[in-house]
Amino acid sequence: MREIQRIAIIGGNRIPFARSNTVYSNVSNQEMMTATLQGLADRFNLHNECMGEVAGGAVIKHSRDYNLVRESTLSTSLAPETPAFDLQQACGTGLEACILIGNKIALGQIENGIACGVDSTSDAPIAINEKLRRILLDINSAKSSRKRLSLLSKLRPSMFVKPVLPSNSESRTGLSMGEHAELMAREWQISREEQDQLALCSHQNLARAYEHGLFSDLMTAFNGCSRDNNLRDDLSMEKLRKLKPCFDKKVAPNQGTLTPGNSTTLTDGASAVLLANDNWAKEKNLPVLAYLTFSEVAAVDFYEKKEGLLMAPVYAVPRMLHRAGLKLQDFDYYEIHEAFAAQVLCTLKAWEDKDFCKNRLGLSRELGKINRLKLNVNGSSLATGHPFAATGARIVTTLAKVLAQKGSGRGLISICAAGGQGIVAIIER
Amino acid sequence: MKDSYLNFTNVGIGARLTSILGLPRPEILERYETEKPTITGAVLLGGGGKSELLEVLATLFESMRTQTLFHSQIPEWLKIANDSGLITGRWEAEGTHVQKVKALVFDATGLKESSESEALHRFFHDSAKSILPCGRVIVFGRTPEHCNQPRKAAMQAGLEGLIRSLAKEYKRGVAAQLVYVAEGAENQMESTLRFLLSPRSAYVSGQVIRIAKPKKVSRAPRDWSAPLSGKKILVTGSARGIGTAIAEVMARDGAKVICLDIPQAQSELEKLAAKLDGSALAVDLTGDDAPETLVSEARASGGWDVIVHNAGITRDKKMANMRADLWNSVIDVNLSAQERINDALLGGGAINKSGRIICVSSISGIAGNVGQANYAFSKAGVIGMVKSLAPSLARQGITINAVAPGFIETQMTASMPLGVREAGRRLNSMQQGGQPEDVAEAVAWFASSGSGGVTGNIIRVCGQSLLGA
Numbered sequence: 001m002r003e004i005q006r007i008a009i010i011g012g013n014r015i016p017f018a019r020s021n022t023v024y025s026n027v028s029n030q031e032m033m034t035a036t037l038q039g040l041a042d043r044f045n046l047h048n049e050c051m052g053e054v055a056g057g058a059v060i061k062h063s064r065d066y067n068l069v070r071e072s073t074l075s076t077s078l079a080p081e082t083p084a085f086d087l088q089q090a091c092g093t094g095l096e097a098c099i100l101i102g103n104k105i106a107l108g109q110i111e112n113g114i115a116c117g118v119d120s121t122s123d124a125p126i127a128i129n130e131k132l133r134r135i136l137l138d139i140n141s142a143k144s145s146r147k148r149l150s151l152l153s154k155l156r157p158s159m160f161v162k163p164v165l166p167s168n169s170e171s172r173t174g175l176s177m178g179e180h181a182e183l184m185a186r187e188w189q190i191s192r193e194e195q196d197q198l199a200l201c202s203h204q205n206l207a208r209a210y211e212h213g214l215f216s217d218l219m220t221a222f223n224g225c226s227r228d229n230n231l232r233d234d235l236s237m238e239k240l241r242k243l244k245p246c247f248d249k250k251v252a253p254n255q256g257t258l259t260p261g262n263s264t265t266l267t268d269g270a271s272a273v274l275l276a277n278d279n280w281a282k283e284k285n286l287p288v289l290a291y292l293t294f295s296e297v298a299a300v301d302f303y304e305k306k307e308g309l310l311m312a313p314v315y316a317v318p319r320m321l322h323r324a325g326l327k328l329q330d331f332d333y334y335e336i337h338e339a340f341a342a343q344v345l346c347t348l349k350a351w352e353d354k355d356f357c358k359n360r361l362g363l364s365r366e367l368g369k370i371n372r373l374k375l376n377v378n379g380s381s382l383a384t385g386h387p388f389a390a391t392g393a394r395i396v397t398t399l400a401k402v403l404a405q406k407g408s409g410r411g412l413i414s415i416c417a418a419g420g421q422g423i424v425a426i427i428e429r
Numbered sequence: 430m431k432d433s434y435l436n437f438t439n440v441g442i443g444a445r446l447t448s449i450l451g452l453p454r455p456e457i458l459e460r461y462e463t464e465k466p467t468i469t470g471a472v473l474l475g476g477g478g479k480s481e482l483l484e485v486l487a488t489l490f491e492s493m494r495t496q497t498l499f500h501s502q503i504p505e506w507l508k509i510a511n512d513s514g515l516i517t518g519r520w521e522a523e524g525t526h527v528q529k530v531k532a533l534v535f536d537a538t539g540l541k542e543s544s545e546s547e548a549l550h551r552f553f554h555d556s557a558k559s560i561l562p563c564g565r566v567i568v569f570g571r572t573p574e575h576c577n578q579p580r581k582a583a584m585q586a587g588l589e590g591l592i593r594s595l596a597k598e599y600k601r602g603v604a605a606q607l608v609y610v611a612e613g614a615e616n617q618m619e620s621t622l623r624f625l626l627s628p629r630s631a632y633v634s635g636q637v638i639r640i641a642k643p644k645k646v647s648r649a650p651r652d653w654s655a656p657l658s659g660k661k662i663l664v665t666g667s668a669r670g671i672g673t674a675i676a677e678v679m680a681r682d683g684a685k686v687i688c689l690d691i692p693q694a695q696s697e698l699e700k701l702a703a704k705l706d707g708s709a710l711a712v713d714l715t716g717d718d719a720p721e722t723l724v725s726e727a728r729a730s731g732g733w734d735v736i737v738h739n740a741g742i743t744r745d746k747k748m749a750n751m752r753a754d755l756w757n758s759v760i761d762v763n764l765s766a767q768e769r770i771n772d773a774l775l776g777g778g779a780i781n782k783s784g785r786i787i788c789v790s791s792i793s794g795i796a797g798n799v800g801q802a803n804y805a806f807s808k809a810g811v812i813g814m815v816k817s818l819a820p821s822l823a824r825q826g827i828t829i830n831a832v833a834p835g836f837i838e839t840q841m842t843a844s845m846p847l848g849v850r851e852a853g854r855r856l857n858s859m860q861q862g863g864q865p866e867d868v869a870e871a872v873a874w875f876a877s878s879g880s881g882g883v884t885g886n887i888i889r890v891c892g893q894s895l896l897g898a
Binding site: 015016035038039042043045047213215216217219220221222223224226227 | 470471496497498504507508510511513514515516517518519528
């Protein structure tokens with residue numbers, strides 16, 4: 001086998017993220033993905049280039065989109081011979097795609113590849129009523145007209161008006177992700193004020209990044225939009241304080257701390273990142289922004305053992321640090337995906353908690369504090385919005401560019417995902 | 430005056446009926462509103478050959494915060510735009526929705542001969558159905574007179590036929606213009622681009638604008654939302670009609686307006702001046718002492734920045750019936766007085782550095798009109814005056830231009846017989862009359878300190894009238 005190759009991050013592209021049912025409400029996942037990949041091809045002049053592989057996915061997906069990434073690739077100016085595959089790991093999809101493509105590059109199986117992700121909660125698939133679906137399937141397989149007629153007679157009007165809508169609830173607990181996050185906030189005693197402060201910071205940081213033109217070569221305009229439309233320049237603590245809790249009814253009546261301001265909104269959008277080995281980058285004369293060096297995935301038992309649903313990154317990070325021989329404080333930037341402000345704050349608090357680190361993480365001592373000024377310096381999902389599968393490549397690209405601008409350094413990425421999973425990575429330059 | 434037909438065709442049953450009967454359906458034109466961006470909607474860019482203006486356009490669009498998209502014929506736009514800090518994207522990626530755009534901008538400066546004109550076809554053919562109502566088409570070219578190669582001159586001159594045709598085809602309030610940018614005048618494009626993209630140019634269509642390299646330094650206004658801030662502007666004939674609109678738009682754009690009209694109109698004049706926080710000047714421009722009076726007034730206030738020669742009269746009669754006094758009075762007010770005043774102001778040093786002289790001509794001066802031989806003579810004479818003065822004034826950093834209004838809804842047109850009025854309104858690409866402020870907006874564009882490269886231009890504000898075109 002060939003020697004392990006370094007995984008170079010060349011750059012990326014995304015379309016602006018948009019709150020669901022706004023500017024992309026009539027646009028499909030495939031259209032968003034195509035526009036994003038085409039923008040990447042335009043940016044790095046990949047027209048007619050046969051790429052090693054394109055990997056990506058969507059969390060909310062129509063059944064007809066079983067080959068979403070390949071179909072999108074075919075619509076771009078990339079060579080039609082470029083292979084592609086779909087994958088899904090809830091909100092970890094985008095980062096997992098980076099790791100997969102990265103691993104293939106590291107092993108020398110491919111020279112280059114694209115990792116991507118897309119999601120739309122506007123153009124969501126609606127499944128028909130389960131009883132109706134069964135009857136229709138039976139009718140389809142019935143051999144005689146009589147049998148078909150008798151099946152038809154079982155149809156009831158109510159079946160047509162009660163479709164099955166996708167929801168972001170955990171199938172095991174029946175609670176929504178927000179409700180789980182509310183439970184975590186209670187367990188870790190995260191105040192409403194702290195959460196609102198983090199949300200405000202996210203918006204302010206993102207607004208500043210736009211002002212400095214950080215995204216001009218990381219983004220292509222789409223459907224009349226050239227800026228994340230969830231971003232509020234005029235947000236203030238007063239405005240955030242006015243919002244009512246939205247996940248408290250079932251789990252913490254009248255004591256809720258999570259609001260629409262400090263939780264991510266449903267979002268539409270897509271992102272992609274171009275990865276390669278050093279050789280290919282050199283051949284193509286493309287500067288390397290940074291390298292993807294370590295990654296780790298963990299899961300927690302949120303059902304039997306009642307660990308917080310979104311606590312898995314807390315477990316993944318120390319394992320990865322151990323392998324990398326690093327301390328939590330050895331980073332210049334921390335990109336902790338803001339599914340909910342509470343998730344980020346619980347994560348930080350857990351790493352500072354001696355008992356938790358000893359008993360749950362099996363460490364000899366706590367991981368300790370991080371410098372909060374290094375956290376999500378260009379805003380994160382609370383401000384940009386969070387099209388589930390598109391968040392990974394957004395973070396990887398933005399962090400890689402920031403490291404490139406700095407010249408050298410190290411960044412930590414942490415993303416929590418449904419099903420009690422957490423996916424983390426290290427990017428270095 | 431209200432255009433009842435226009436209102437009828439734009440609501441409910443009227444809209445349906447006119448579309449069934451195939452009658453003209455004039456669009457309700459978008460007009461300038463404060464606080465609105467220059468253009469609402471995306472600009473689609475195209476180009477052919479080695480386009481020479483893309484870098485400049487990128488910086489301009491960045492400063493205007495305009496959303497741009499590019500046609501696949503100019504993939505180089507992505508990097509150029511990104512380098513200017515502009516987020517942009519490809520317009521029609523395969524398999525995605527075709528996005529409607531508000532403006533089509535084509536850089537034709539790189540086209541060296543007619544065989545390369547295919548790029549124009551590709552761009553305008555692909556995008557023809559994607560332009561929104563009240564959209565804009567702007568083609569940038571190189572001044573044919575300055576092209577060394579005959580083939581390049583022919584290629585560039587061909588653009589004129591293209592945009593005049595597009596202006597007629599697109600309908601729905603879409604305006605199309607051609608801008609010839611002389612070599613070295615690339616940094617003079619902003620005021621013109623802003624004017625043409627914005628609703629300020631609602632009733633200007635099918636026009637050719639020439640931007641020259643100014644002989645003297647020309648500085649853009651500091652604040653584009655008040656581009657005439659601090660300017661002292663004389664508007665003659667401002668007691669009514671188009672003159673009032675000019676004074677109002679100038680004041681809106683930040684200028685101190687000196688409102689001038691005949692002594693009989695003093696009370697209206699003072700009302701207007703008070704409203705605009707300007708001053709009133711009641712002078713008969715044909716009087717022997719008028720030039721002297723203006724020079725001393727100008728000097729007393731430290732010189733004027735902009736002179737708008739708007740005052741004009743009509744004394745319509747067919748030639749057979751026209752008395753000499755009807756002829757003479759029209760020529761004197763509309764042309765000779767302007768000449769005397771220009772000479773006096775220029776000679777007396779009463780026009781400030783980077784001064785602007787703007788004359789109001791007329792479509793009658795270009796096309797001629799029954800019963801208006803005197804008026805048409807005077808207005809054609811104004812065009813001659815502008816063209817001949819432009820080169821010598823350019824050496825002093827002063828520009829001189831003219832607007833030529835077509836059918837504009839004023840008291841004058843309201844008193845026309847119905848048949849003539851309706852014909853006047855519909856016989857243009859906008860299928861409606863213009864508003865006095867449409868003329869005023871064009872005057873304000875000429876007046877801008879950013880328009881130092883725009884001189885010797887005659888711009889028709891006529892909705893691309895069929896007359897004289």
